[in-house]
Amino acid sequence: MKEKDSTSASDSDRTDGEISIPNDQNIAGFKPSHNTETDPASIVDPPPDVVPDGGLTAWLQVLGSTAILVNTWGLINTFGVFQAYYETTLLSSHPPSSISWIGSTQAALLFLVGVFAGPLYDAGYFRHLLITGMFLIVFGQFMTSLCTEYWQVLLAQGFCMGSGMGMTFLPSAAILSQYFARHRALALGIASAGSPVAGTVFPIIFSKLEKSLGFGWATRVIAFILLGMSVIPVAFMKTRVPPHKGKKSLVDKSLFKDGPYLSFTAGGFFAFLTLYVPFFYITLYGTSQASVTESFAPYLVTLLNAGSIFGRIIPNALADRFGCLNLMLVCMSGSAILVFGWLGVKNLAGSVVFVLLYGAFSGGVVSLTPSVVVELSPDLSRVGTRMGFGFIVSGTAVLIGTPIAGAVLGGESANARWVPTVLYAACGLLIATFLYSTARFLQYRKKGGW
Numbered sequence: 117m118k119e120k121d122s123t124s125a126s127d128s129d130r131t132d133g134e135i136s137i138p139n140d141q142n143i144a145g146f147k148p149s150h151n152t153e154t155d156p157a158s159i160v161d162p163p164p165d166v167v168p169d170g171g172l173t174a175w176l177q178v179l180g181s182t183a184i185l186v187n188t189w190g191l192i193n194t195f196g197v198f199q200a201y202y203e204t205t206l207l208s209s210h211p212p213s214s215i216s217w218i219g220s221t222q223a224a225l226l227f228l229v230g231v232f233a234g235p236l237y238d239a240g241y242f243r244h245l246l247i248t249g250m251f252l253i254v255f256g257q258f259m260t261s262l263c264t265e266y267w268q269v270l271l272a273q274g275f276c277m278g279s280g281m282g283m284t285f286l287p288s289a290a291i292l293s294q295y296f297a298r299h300r301a302l303a304l305g306i307a308s309a310g311s312p313v314a315g316t317v318f319p320i321i322f323s324k325l326e327k328s329l330g331f332g333w334a335t336r337v338i339a340f341i342l343l344g345m346s347v348i349p350v351a352f353m354k355t356r357v358p359p360h361k362g363k364k365s366l367v368d369k370s371l372f373k374d375g376p377y378l379s380f381t382a383g384g385f386f387a388f389l390t391l392y393v394p395f396f397y398i399t400l401y402g403t404s405q406a407s408v409t410e411s412f413a414p415y416l417v418t419l420l421n422a423g424s425i426f427g428r429i430i431p432n433a434l435a436d437r438f439g440c441l442n443l444m445l446v447c448m449s450g451s452a453i454l455v456f457g458w459l460g461v462k463n464l465a466g467s468v469v470f471v472l473l474y475g476a477f478s479g480g481v482v483s484l485t486p487s488v489v490v491e492l493s494p495d496l497s498r499v500g501t502r503m504g505f506g507f508i509v510s511g512t513a514v515l516i517g518t519p520i521a522g523a524v525l526g527g528e529s530a531n532a533r534w535v536p537t538v539l540y541a542a543c544g545l546l547i548a549t550f551l552y553s554t555a556r557f558l559q560y561r562k563k564g565g566w
Contacts, residue, residue: 174295180349181307190314213522221274227511229282234504240359252280261335305432315421383551390544427479447480452545
């Protein structure tokens with residue numbers, strides 16, 4: 117009896133100052149990383165090795181990640197209206213392929229900077245990346261409103277904003293794996309919905325305000341919106357798990373022996389090489405090939421992003437049950453089929469149906485990519501590094517993909533070569549589908565289950 121009373125008293129004392137882990141959740145070797153007696157918050161926060169999979173703090177990370185997606189992919193998905201404006205007004209003396217370098221540089225740096233952002237995130241520099249990246253995005257948008265020359269736009273909208281996007285996007289996706297396990301794909305899907313929402317709203321804002329206030333103020337209004345959105349992640353986002361001690365390298369050497377991951381990364385190159393061709397050129401195609409009026413053409417980008425909202429959420433919700441890589445195959449094959457069908461779009465109705473469906477399937481491809489990387493990573497402490505490696509491959513593809521399409525298309529819209537341009541995009545997505553299928557087969561052989 118005395119031994120039992122002593123044990124009860126010890127348990128009672130421990131609940132006053134330390135975290136008590138139930139027997140079925142006890143983790144061998146767990147030690148509090150800070151003084152729990154002087155930190156009341158530690159009483160309610162789960163230990164680092166126990167993923168909360170919900171709760172106010174976890175969902176605030178999703179909210180912050182959504183805001184980051186507005187400021188990153190939301191702007192990239194909006195570039196189609198900037199491309200059309202630059203071709204017809206501000207940079208009309210430059211060919212479409214040269215103008216495409218602005219948007220492709222922005223999107224490429226979002227991926228390429230990830231090769232440094234990933235290891236820095238793993239090392240515990242999340243807040244440094246977040247604040248610096250948000251500043252560069254907002255600053256670059258304001259500077260774009262003052263640009264009058266090609267090189268100025270390339271520096272501000274391409275390099276400055278792209279670098280900021282690269283510092284924030286990868287950490288915003290990686291941090292959710294610290295807060296969600298069973299519902300990780302759904303959390304990533306909800307967060308990624310910020311991108312198509314912004315891609316739906318920003319083109320309307322720019323098109324309306326550019327006519328009444330001019331390019332400068334239309335761009336600055338978007339910059340003020342970005343500034344307001346930046347407050348959310350800066351205020352609420354924080355890492356839950358302390359960084360692992362030990363030397364960090366830019367490359368996880370084990371990934372070169374991981375067949376499913378390498379096949380998926382190779383597929384990502386061809387996917388992002390051509391995935392954004394419709395985003396950049398659907399406006400021009402609509403006016404020159406599909407009898408779409410100049411006034412309605414910018415709304416094709418809006419509708420494309422509206423369709424992407426469903427593609428960001430629904431596949432990710434299903435992925436938690438049926439597997440991220442399985443849903444990725446569905447979205448990628450659907451995207452490839454739709455781009456082949458793009459050749460048959462000859463009127464307004466066909467254009468609307470195409471952009472809505474392509475937005476949905478391509479949105480699933482983008483939003484599922486981080487979830488697949490996490491699924492294929494055996495060590496969650498190296499997720500940032502693995503994402504960084506994959507992002508540098510995809511970023512290289514994004515950098516050259518749309519300019520290649522612009523070069524294939526040609527300079528004058530009257531003599532544009534649309535058939536080879538569309539086939540270029542469709543074949544790239546078809547190759548990506550094959551490589552993703554290979555990754556799925558190798559993962560089946562590795563784990564013995566679909």
